[in-house]
Amino acid sequence: MRLSNLADYAVVTMSAAARHCGGGRTSASELASETGLPVPTVQKVVSKLSAAGLLRSTRGAGGGLQLARPAAAISVADIVEAVEGPIALTPCVTGSECAVEENCAVKPHWPVVNAALRGALADISLVQLARTETQETEVA
Amino acid sequence: MRLSNLADYAVVTMSAAARHCGGGRTSASELASETGLPVPTVQKVVSKLSAAGLLRSTRGAGGGLQLARPAAAISVADIVEAVEGPIALTPCVTGSECAVEENCAVKPHWPVVNAALRGALADISLVQLARTETQETEVA
DNA sequence: GCTAATCGGAACAATTTGGTCCAATTAGGA
DNA sequence: TCCTAATTGGACCAAATTGTTCCGATTAGC
Numbered sequence A, B: 001m002r003l004s005n006l007a008d009y010a011v012v013t014m015s016a017a018a019r020h021c022g023g024g025r026t027s028a029s030e031l032a033s034e035t036g037l038p039v040p041t042v043q044k045v046v047s048k049l050s051a052a053g054l055l056r057s058t059r060g061a062g063g064g065l066q067l068a069r070p071a072a073a074i075s076v077a078d079i080v081e082a083v084e085g086p087i088a089l090t091p092c093v094t095g096s097e098c099a100v101e102e103n104c105a106v107k108p109h110w111p112v113v114n115a116a117l118r119g120a121l122a123d124i125s126l127v128q129l130a131r132t133e134t135q136e137t138e139v140a
Numbered sequence C: 001g002c003t004a005a006t007c008g009g010a011a012c013a014a015t016t017t018g019g020t021c022c023a024a025t026t027a028g029g030a
Numbered sequence D: 001t002c003c004t005a006a007t008t009g010g011a012c013c014a015a016a017t018t019g020t021t022c023c024g025a026t027t028a029g030c
Helices: A005-018 A028-035 A039-051 A076-084 A107-122 A126-130 B005-018 B028-035 B039-051 B076-084 B107-122 B126-130
Strands: A055-058 A064-067 B055-058 B064-067
Touching (some): A005 A076, A028 A039, B005 B028, B005 B039, B005 B064, B005 B126, B039 B076
Antiparallel strands (some): A055 A064, B055 B064
């Protein structure tokens, strides 16, 4: 019931990358120094993120990373799914391989919980995360 | 982002145990045969469940299990927390040991998601799960 | 054409999880 | 009163996933 560390790092990394929306060009090492995470870890996170289509990477010298989409169109749910795969609390939700599929009275209840979780994650976009820590309690 | 198998088994096991609310006395092997789960696995699940105070166990011959509380007072959140510990998507929620605690703009958003998930799990009680699979779509 | 810088994937180590077994305990019968 | 049988409780071991690190492939710039 806990988010994996990689997914947590991915959210932080994307949050840091969103602050470079103007320039658009950032490197993995720069993101590592900004977030305080080890460089190899950020590299792995960035790889998964770009493989999922959330980050656009340019190889070679002078290359770098940039957001594939505007920050408003990227939610925390997208980032988590990019790293951990589809959000599914139980195997029943996606596939159907359940050891006790016959008399499973619990199955019809899982999609409700799953939707609630995913909805809560989808409600948070990158623009809300891109604000610095000195954000005040804005009366939204 | 997936529930552990043990927690899934625990929910199924408790759902099966709730159907014995009348007699109150059930054994782990009986629950295993009803759910189709391997016996040792049910034993382990039952141990954690009784250690958490959700199940009352009586040792010795003729002993057995029974729900410590009425089924209406037990929610899925209780079962999950009994097996996996407190529900916390990130370490920030419970403790404060975060590698990037300084400039973590993501931290204030996690309690919201965490509460949404826990609320969805707490809304489902054992009485809803105790119904057999032949339950119809009751217009609640 | 060469060098330097960067991403991408592969390999290794560690932690947690899942499964199995045996010992401690106790009610029931002789 | 003693013995037997049945059941839970905790401990042990194997496996999978996760987390970290490293090295190779690729490309712009000189």
